[in-house]
Amino acid sequence: MDKHVSPANPPASDARPVLEGPDIARVLTRIAHEIVERAKGADDVVLLGIPTRGVFLAQRLAVKLEQITGRKIPVGSLDITMYRDDLRMHPPRALARTEIPGDGIDGRLVVLVDDVLFSGRTIRAALDALNDIGRPRAVQLAVLVDRGHRELPIRADYVGKNLPTSLRETVKVQLAEEDGRDTVLLGVKQTDQ
Amino acid sequence: MQRHLISAADLTRDDAVLILDTAEEMARVADRPIKKLPTLRGRTIVNLFFEDSTRTRISFEAAEKRLSADVINFTAKGSSVSKGESLKDTAQTLEAMGVDAVVIRHGASGAPYRLANSGWIDAAVINAGDGTHQHPTQALLDAFTMRRRLIGRDAGLGKDLSGRRITIVGDVLHSRVARSNVDLLHTLGAEVTLVAPPTLVPVGVETWPCEVSYDLDSVLPKSDAVMMLRVQRERMNAAFFPTEREYSRRYGLDGERMAKMPEHAIVMHPGPMVRGMEITAEVADSERCTVVEQVANGVSIRMAVLYLLLGGNEPAVTHARTNEEK
Numbered sequence: 001m002d003k004h005v006s007p008a009n010p011p012a013s014d015a016r017p018v019l020e021g022p023d024i025a026r027v028l029t030r031i032a033h034e035i036v037e038r039a040k041g042a043d044d045v046v047l048l049g050i051p052t053r054g055v056f057l058a059q060r061l062a063v064k065l066e067q068i069t070g071r072k073i074p075v076g077s078l079d080i081t082m083y084r085d086d087l088r089m090h091p092p093r094a095l096a097r098t099e100i101p102g103d104g105i106d107g108r109l110v111v112l113v114d115d116v117l118f119s120g121r122t123i124r125a126a127l128d129a130l131n132d133i134g135r136p137r138a139v140q141l142a143v144l145v146d147r148g149h150r151e152l153p154i155r156a157d158y159v160g161k162n163l164p165t166s167l168r169e170t171v172k173v174q175l176a177e178e179d180g181r182d183t184v185l186l187g188v189k190q191t192d193q
Numbered sequence: 194m195q196r197h198l199i200s201a202a203d204l205t206r207d208d209a210v211l212i213l214d215t216a217e218e219m220a221r222v223a224d225r226p227i228k229k230l231p232t233l234r235g236r237t238i239v240n241l242f243f244e245d246s247t248r249t250r251i252s253f254e255a256a257e258k259r260l261s262a263d264v265i266n267f268t269a270k271g272s273s274v275s276k277g278e279s280l281k282d283t284a285q286t287l288e289a290m291g292v293d294a295v296v297i298r299h300g301a302s303g304a305p306y307r308l309a310n311s312g313w314i315d316a317a318v319i320n321a322g323d324g325t326h327q328h329p330t331q332a333l334l335d336a337f338t339m340r341r342r343l344i345g346r347d348a349g350l351g352k353d354l355s356g357r358r359i360t361i362v363g364d365v366l367h368s369r370v371a372r373s374n375v376d377l378l379h380t381l382g383a384e385v386t387l388v389a390p391p392t393l394v395p396v397g398v399e400t401w402p403c404e405v406s407y408d409l410d411s412v413l414p415k416s417d418a419v420m421m422l423r424v425q426r427e428r429m430n431a432a433f434f435p436t437e438r439e440y441s442r443r444y445g446l447d448g449e450r451m452a453k454m455p456e457h458a459i460v461m462h463p464g465p466m467v468r469g470m471e472i473t474a475e476v477a478d479s480e481r482c483t484v485v486e487q488v489a490n491g492v493s494i495r496m497a498v499l500y501l502l503l504g505g506n507e508p509a510v511t512h513a514r515t516n517e518e519k
Contacts, residue, residue: 083232088506089505091506092501092504095219132229
């Protein structure tokens with residue numbers, strides 16, 4: 001079982017890019033500035049990425065925040081597998097890494113980072129997981145793409161790109177660290193799946 | 194589809210590594226202020242112990258509770274079993290109560306296999322030690338301890354124990370721990386040497402995937418880990434060695450012998466230790482002895498096994514072969 005194989009549908013062959021490498025870099029720079037602005041300097045910000053690609057996005061945001069503020073921003077990862085509400089509908093997944101920065105999250109502003117915001121169930125699970133780890137001052141959410149179709153009352157604080165999709169479409173984020181290149185692909189779901 | 198853990202021999206290399214990697218993540222939960230995950234909420238697990246075992250039972254219970262399962266402890270003493278109830282009737286009672294998994298410890302080799310394959314019960318069966326046969330979660334926690342100490346906590350992820358040399362010393366004849374370890378360590382690529390008095394070597398050992406030696410001193414310098422076994426006097430109905438003193442002199446581990454081991458080598462013991470007999474206090478209390486770590490690792494391993502067998506709609510662990518094929 002390879003934990004890096006995404007259970008999501010593979011992009012169809014006719015998938016078209018909606019964000020390319022330079023767009024992704026620009027979008028992350030904007031989000032970093034928004035975080036500094038809203039958090040009034042980002043003094044107590046902790047970035048937690050949701051594996052796999054959320055972690056890489058969180059690391060990239062941390063670099064940008066450091067460039068803006070001149071301070072090191074703690075960054076970690078939060079695996080939500082054990083908190084999923086659909087665990088009993090699939091075979092158990094291999095667990096990814098949860099790494100909370102040394103000073104913890106108590107009293108801090110936690111910014112959760114993920115690649116795609118869809119049903120909102122992943123974020124609900126992440127909020128449950130945070131609850132077991134500590135008590136942040138506040139929790140915010142940053143995503144690269146918001147594709148809509150929420151099933152829970154959850155919204156993102158920082159959105160790279162709003163991408164209205166139909167449920168027949170797939171959104172696939174590829175990042176250099178994992179996939180060799182930066183791109184967001186919009187495809188059509190294969191019907192034989 | 195197999196959904197039980199009866200024998201360490203049933204695990205493939207990939208399954209075993211998946212369990213070890215999962216346990217590494219589970220171990221991180223133990224470092225948190227709230228040592229609990231909601232993963233098995235609403236599932237009922239029965240710890241069915243026909244034989245006394247404090248260590249294994251608490252370890253399973255801690256693992257089950259950390260995963261939020263509902264736990265029922267059943268000990269044979271004072272139960273209907275002492276009134277003559279059979280394993281079948283006990284199983285059917287548990288089935289009627291809607292139990293999702295049974296962790297069974299039994300004095301008779303094969304009891305967990307019978308429970309899993311008889312059709313009496315639909316629950317997943319996890320062997321927590323049966324007679325002199327198997328104790329798979331013990332072997333897994335031992336392998337986990339070795340991988341952590343010999344390769345490293347994070348460096349070991351995804352890796353097996355290829356090329357490591359493990360020596361298992363003592364009462365192999367009565368030891369399910371030795372049997373399970375030989376099976377699992379072989380699957381994980383390690384070279385195993387058993388060292389025991391000839392009277393405590395089981396018949397048919399030549400078919401096991403390991404070497405056998407009667408001389409501890411010659412094996413020690415080339416061992417990465419030395420596992421001392423407890424001399425199980427309660428299972429000995431005859432004299433297997435002349436005196437305790439002689440056993441200690443030839444097969445006990447003291448400071449002088451430990452010094453013959455390579456610098457990085459560790460000393461393991463499944464517990465409970467009989468100090469002075471198979472291991473001296475000096476060795477038991479040394480930095481190289483992993484007994485206390487093994488106990489902590491046991492909880493992580495059992496959490497991983499429970500998660501992989503019960504966490505989804507079907508288990509993640511496939512089995513190398515069914516027991517019928519053996």
